[in-house]
Amino acid sequence: PRVVRDLQKDLGKKVNLQIEGEETELDKTVIDDLMDPIMHCVRNSVDHGIESPEERKALGKSETGTVLLKAANEGNMIIIDIVDDGNGIDAEKVRKKAVEKGLIHPNKVLSEQEAANLIFLPGFSTADKITNVSGRGVGLDVVKTMIDKLNGTVNVTTEKGRGSKFSIRLPLTLAIIQGLLVRVGREVYSIPIASVIESHRIRRGEINTIDNYEVLNVRNEVISVLRLSRLFNIRNTEDGEYCFVVIVGTQDKKIGIMVDALIGEEDVVIKPLRDQFTQSPGIAGASILGDGSVSLIIDVSQLLELGVRQEIEARSEYGTID
Structure with a gap:
């Protein structure tokens, strides 16, 4: 909550953080390594996902955006979702940035889902200028690296204008x-x-x-x-x-x-x-x-x-x- 409050002030946005599944239990060794990836995903949702109050009002949305952090058990796995009701991922913008940075070939045809997953590449950022919050291309590649290290998977689903969802799946214990x-x-x-x-x-x-x-x-x-x-x-x-x-x-x-x-x-x-x-x-x-x-x-x-x-x-x- 404190990170979201600080980001709201820095970015001039209104964000309501909702947390579900706080009682979900997880091995302590996993929790220690999970803090950074979750923090990066929440920061990403607030910075890149949620629009400014003016933009949201113009789109007919509530001025206050919502970020949902949800955890649940599914068999011997734990599912952690970070969901926002922002503007979603612009697949074409992501693709253009990836071509600019030489990460993909200009002629490569990508589906919207494949384009969205490019955001996990090292050094990738869609921010137009570097700020204290974003633009350095450090963040989501750290998420992928850390989750891989925990034998888990992370993927993103998005709908233009409706929001995005990061889903992290992890084994309950590393030990x-x-x-x-x-x-x-x-x-x-x-x-x-x-x-x-x-x-x-x-x-x-x-x-x-x-x-x-x-x-x-x-x-x-x-x-x-x-x-x-x-x-x-x-x-x-x-x-x-x-x-x-x-x-x-x-x-x-x-x-x-x-x-x-x-x-x-x-x-x-x-x-x-x-x-x-x-x-x-x-x-x-x-x-x-x-x-x-x-x-x-x-x-x-x-x-x-x-x-x-x-x-x-x-x-x-x-x-x-x-």
């Missing part, structure tokens, strides 16, 4: 996750259950190769397959007739992870990796299991980005296995 334990050779890995869509026991012969990518056909949908044994260079894997493919990701972006066996679900406590291990692609941390053994935790978002790039490089060394 404990539910993991699906899988075995590759003698190694045990944990895949966060929140990212698992389904799993299949298949014959190895069901995996086909298209354009040098290994793929699996699941209900007429072609899904790329990534072999953890190749990614992490594990050679003593089983070569029996059957294997398991765990499909992870979102409904829009999926990848199949090929493993030797599924062990089961377990609550795992994440221990961060330090020193030389921090740069390991595809690994989010480690956990000590009940029997004292160490299980590495798979970073699904990184795996999706890696795609099958390392698979293709490794395939030349291993040869394709049918």
Whole structure:
């Protein structure tokens, strides 16, 4: 509330801040890292979203704009929405600014939603002049970076003249996750259950190769397959007739992870990796299991980005296995 009051004075605007879901509980480590992203989103709504009292009056709106900060639980996720009833995001203005700054090609065709998401790019600002509040291009890229670090997602939806909504989705805790334990050779890995869509026991012969990518056909949908044994260079894997493919990701972006066996679900406590291990692609941390053994935790978002790039490089060394 204090930030909004100060901004009202600086910008000469009238803003009513509404807060809903104050009782929503969240891991303290998450809350500490969440303060900056929420602050940036609220400042953005007041500065860029809410119009001046004169403009609002001319548009037939109340002179006082509304910013709603709302939190709610949804399963093992928390949803935080920052909603304003301002003028929305001008997709064409955003696109022009992005072209000016060389962030996108002038001929690139973008939907309104894609244009709106450009505001999360580093150094991006639609402010015409630099002030104490905005114009430096520092803010929403910090939001995206921090939320990614918390294994969450942030997106913006907007309607011209009606307002905008920032939606942040986060896991309830960073310390404990539910993991699906899988075995590759003698190694045990944990895949966060929140990212698992389904799993299949298949014959190895069901995996086909298209354009040098290994793929699996699941209900007429072609899904790329990534072999953890190749990614992490594990050679003593089983070569029996059957294997398991765990499909992870979102409904829009999926990848199949090929493993030797599924062990089961377990609550795992994440221990961060330090020193030389921090740069390991595809690994989010480690956990000590009940029997004292160490299980590495798979970073699904990184795996999706890696795609099958390392698979293709490794395939030349291993040869394709049918």
